[in-house]
Amino acid sequence: MTDVAPADDAVTTNDEIVDELRSWLGENWDPDLTVAEWWERLGLSGWGAPNLPENAYGRGLARNDAVRVQNEIAEFGALGAPAGLGLLLAAPTIASHGTQEQIDLYVREIVTGQKAWCQLFSEPGAGSDLAGLTARAVEDGDEWVVNGQKVWTSFGHTADLAMLIARTAPELPKHQGITWFSIDMHQPGIEVRPLREMTGHALFNEVFLSDARVPTSAIIGGRNNGWAVANTTLANERAGLGTGGGSAGAGAASPGTISGHLEKRAGDFVTPVAKKKRAQTRAGAGSGGSSAKLLIDLAKGNGSIADATIRQDLVRLHTLGELGKFNNLRLKAARKAGRDVPGMANLSKLAMGDTMRLTRDLGLRIVGASGMLHAYTDDQRPAIDAATGNPFLAAVTGMALWAQGPPIYGGTDQIQRNIVGERVLGLPKEPNNDKTMPFSDLPKNA
Numbered sequence: 001m002t003d004v005a006p007a008d009d010a011v012t013t014n015d016e017i018v019d020e021l022r023s024w025l026g027e028n029w030d031p032d033l034t035v036a037e038w039w040e041r042l043g044l045s046g047w048g049a050p051n052l053p054e055n056a057y058g059r060g061l062a063r064n065d066a067v068r069v070q071n072e073i074a075e076f077g078a079l080g081a082p083a084g085l086g087l088l089l090a091a092p093t094i095a096s097h098g099t100q101e102q103i104d105l106y107v108r109e110i111v112t113g114q115k116a117w118c119q120l121f122s123e124p125g126a127g128s129d130l131a132g133l134t135a136r137a138v139e140d141g142d143e144w145v146v147n148g149q150k151v152w153t154s155f156g157h158t159a160d161l162a163m164l165i166a167r168t169a170p171e172l173p174k175h176q177g178i179t180w181f182s183i184d185m186h187q188p189g190i191e192v193r194p195l196r197e198m199t200g201h202a203l204f205n206e207v208f209l210s211d212a213r214v215p216t217s218a219i220i221g222g223r224n225n226g227w228a229v230a231n232t233t234l235a236n237e238r239a240g241l242g243t244g245g246g247s248a249g250a251g252a253a254s255p256g257t258i259s260g261h262l263e264k265r266a267g268d269f270v271t272p273v274a275k276k277k278r279a280q281t282r283a284g285a286g287s288g289g290s291s292a293k294l295l296i297d298l299a300k301g302n303g304s305i306a307d308a309t310i311r312q313d314l315v316r317l318h319t320l321g322e323l324g325k326f327n328n329l330r331l332k333a334a335r336k337a338g339r340d341v342p343g344m345a346n347l348s349k350l351a352m353g354d355t356m357r358l359t360r361d362l363g364l365r366i367v368g369a370s371g372m373l374h375a376y377t378d379d380q381r382p383a384i385d386a387a388t389g390n391p392f393l394a395a396v397t398g399m400a401l402w403a404q405g406p407p408i409y410g411g412t413d414q415i416q417r418n419i420v421g422e423r424v425l426g427l428p429k430e431p432n433n434d435k436t437m438p439f440s441d442l443p444k445n446a
């Protein structure tokens with residue numbers, strides 16, 4: 001979706017790893033297995049989440065190499081790992097902060113696709129200022145009782161478990177009284193209400209917690225230490241956005257008990273169309289990104305390539321893709337040498353926002369008036385395709401309508417700039433006393 005994609009095509013990864021993976025796939029991939037059976041094999045082999053440490057069902061690979069592994073699985077024609085927030089966020093968080101018992105309970109079910117996860121962080125009054133959250137968890141024997149409201153919960157309607165952060169000690173300063181829980185979504189105290197977006201989809205939800213219960217054993221990283229644990233989750237979110245995410249190369253099957261895919265035939269989720277799409281995406285990423293490639297083809301096809309301003313913007317889009325690629329290479333080289341490039345994840349995310357906006361504006365200019373038509377449901381699509389004669393229109397309008405989301409989630413553009421200003425450039429923070437004053441005494445929004 002974005003041109004700030006991993007530069008893995010250009011990166012020489014450890015060929016031995018790829019050889020080992022290919023031979024493992026040759027021996028183990030069987031399209032007639034059920035999705036659950038295949039994910040059990042893939043997840044327990046360490047190839048499903050190779051960026052996780054070995055004691056957490058991974059292989060300890062760098063993120064770029066892990067994305068390469070996922071692409072290899074897709075190229076081989078096998079079903080990829082169970083994509084979603086479990087693999088992307090919950091697993092690395094629990095691998096970092098959980099006990100071995102918690103890793104064996106939660107991470108195992110994530111890498112084998114048995115359970116799907118969502119992230120119960122944002123609240124109506126706590127998004128950018130996440131540490132201002134007010135959902136309360138109160139101890140009751142060996143359980144906690146949770147009350148509050150969350151919002152923007154992606155995949156909340158298909159989740160079995162959630163990463164919940166809740167206030168457990170309001171008498172402490174705001175960053176200190178928060179705890180990170182793994183909470184079971186299948187309980188009477190949790191109500192999930194889908195929110196429909198302008199894309200036509202309902203990706204995210206409002207979630208109401210009314211006397212929801214969670215055992216003390218489900219606390220990850222210790223009570224009142226949730227801010228540190230949440231920062232690991234958020235760091236993985238930003239890193240995932242900057243490098244193409246943890247789900248690259250995955251097939252179309254969804255994890256968890258609600259999607260209903262686990263008992264289906266694994267091979268049915270690896271269609272020739274899906275393979276072709278992935279091949280196109282890879283080809284596009286090599287020349288500045290899949291969206292640039294798509295838009296260049298469209299502009300050539302309908303003659304708008306003759307417009308010099310369109311050509312100029314296509315080159316800008318290609319350039320942004322190349323910059324992302326080289327920045328990824330720079331970061332990889334720095335890490336190999338034991339250094340870091342401070343702020344790179346934030347800058348990559350900002351560049352991704354720019355790329356999305358340019359893709360939106362340029363795409364709509366190229367398709368012209370037909371850009372006002374969008375298939376909000378799958379059954380509207382054939383009529384629009386037939387009327388416009390352009391089977392790629394849905395990709396352009398879909399990208400245009402979705403372009404508003406990525407610059408917001410994982411920290412808005414303004415928040416990324418604040419982080420770069422304060423933590424990378426050393427500029428002074430806004431003065432406030434929220435590090436010292438008890439949360440319960442801080443002034444709240446009316």
Ligand SMILES: Cc1cc2nc3c(=O)[nH]c(=O)nc-3n(C[C@H](O)[C@H](O)[C@H](O)COP(=O)(O)OP(=O)(O)OC[C@H]3O[C@@H](n4cnc5c(N)ncnc54)[C@H](O)[C@@H]3O)c2cc1C
Pocket residue numbers: 118119120121122123124125126127128129151152153154155204404405406408409410411412413414415418
């Ligand atoms: C597609 C999508 C999926 C999401 N999925 C999830 C999910 O699964 N789970 C979850 O918990 N959350 C999710 N979110 C929520 C997301 O993390 C928040 O929307 C985001 O953190 C911003 O918070 P907010 O919406 O409350 O905006 P606010 O924080 O109210 O910000 C409003 C505006 O004020 C600006 N602003 C705020 N504070 C500052 C400041 N200090 N300096 C400068 N400008 C500032 C912001 O940049 C923004 O422009 C998702 C969001 C989107 C768009």
